[in-house]
Amino acid sequence: MCYRFYGVSAHAAAAPHLGRSALDAVELMNVGANFLREHILPEARIHYAITNAGGSSPGTVQPYAEVLYLIRAPEISQTREIRDRIDNIARGAALMTDTRVEPVFIKACSNIMPSRLLEEVLYRNMRAVARPRYTREELRRAAAFLSGADPEPGIAAVRTAVVPYRHTRQAQPGSSDVGDVSWICPTAQILTATWAAGTQAHTWQAFAQGKGAVAHKGMLYAGKVLAGAILDMLEQPQLAEQAKAEHKAQLGGRVYESPVPDGVKPDAAGAWAK
Known part of the structure; x- marks a missing residue:
């Protein structure tokens, strides 16, 4: 999953009160995800990388930032549960910073059922x-x-x-x-x-x-x-x-459900990464 945060740019020294930092939202989301680690299966994994920090100037309130998350678990149902909680953390980070978050699905695959x-x-x-x-x-x-x-x-x-x-x-x-x-x-x-x-x-x-x-x-x-x-x-x-x-x-009576949501189209060009 890629989480894109949209805020408002402003001069970080002259008018910081007018800005809404998308980078702050990304950082708060990562903090929340790190606290979540204590409350998931020991075998599960949460990885993330900040793929766009918004810019190179610390004197600017960053209006855009994004972070890429990868979630693993022994069962696909467990992965979905963790993803739902990560989604909530992203929404919470946006609420705390008065920014807007756009979750973008990238890829998913099911756990292997070996014969x-x-x-x-x-x-x-x-x-x-x-x-x-x-x-x-x-x-x-x-x-x-x-x-x-x-x-x-x-x-x-x-x-x-x-x-x-x-x-x-x-x-x-x-x-x-x-x-x-x-x-x-x-x-x-x-x-x-x-x-x-x-x-x-x-x-x-x-x-x-x-x-x-x-x-x-x-x-x-x-x-x-x-x-x-x-x-x-x-x-x-x-x-x-x-x-x-x-x-x-x-x-055991379970039926395959594709982990790819309906309506998602392939992104071979990697356009999700702005």
Whole structure:
């Protein structure tokens, strides 16, 4: 969500009483959101960034400011509840500063409903498919990235072992529209090594390795695993029926509701950020 605040510009020294600070509203909103953290689920997260502070002159009462919020929770219903409270905080900040707030929806996605049955099918194929083999040069390049990642002592440059399967409902710190798909049909995912061990996501190190040989081999391995799982489903139709039954039981009568409000249009150009 993006929250745009509109106030009234004025000279901060000569006529501050005539101004209505949009930046004050943003700051008060953030204070309110920080107090809210104590009263939400421990697994939930609230992130924000002031994307427009209104200007560079401290001698001006800023007439416009905006802040971008990202809300995460294990369940989409919990995210909606927190979003509603954040909306109230934004309205309260506008009321306190005599400004106007405009909430702008940016994006949303549902939580993932993983299929244990499909996970087991994928795991069997991960063990069956030959794992990638790396040249000395590829491992040397990976080790160069590893040296700057503060890895555990003795860790290999690229992980090659298949981690033993363990189904878990523990929420992962990420968001994906795969979650919306998983509410419609049985869904499962795998992770394969495509960068040096210890590489953090959303970093230049991850970006720099994205077109390397290690990444390509990891993607091809993933493709073979997925293909093997598809073949299993075709040769054993009962697996699909079992997965559908599992999915129905997992939903427990709940029906998918898109987290995107009615009437919202895609903003591919990013026009929301003024």
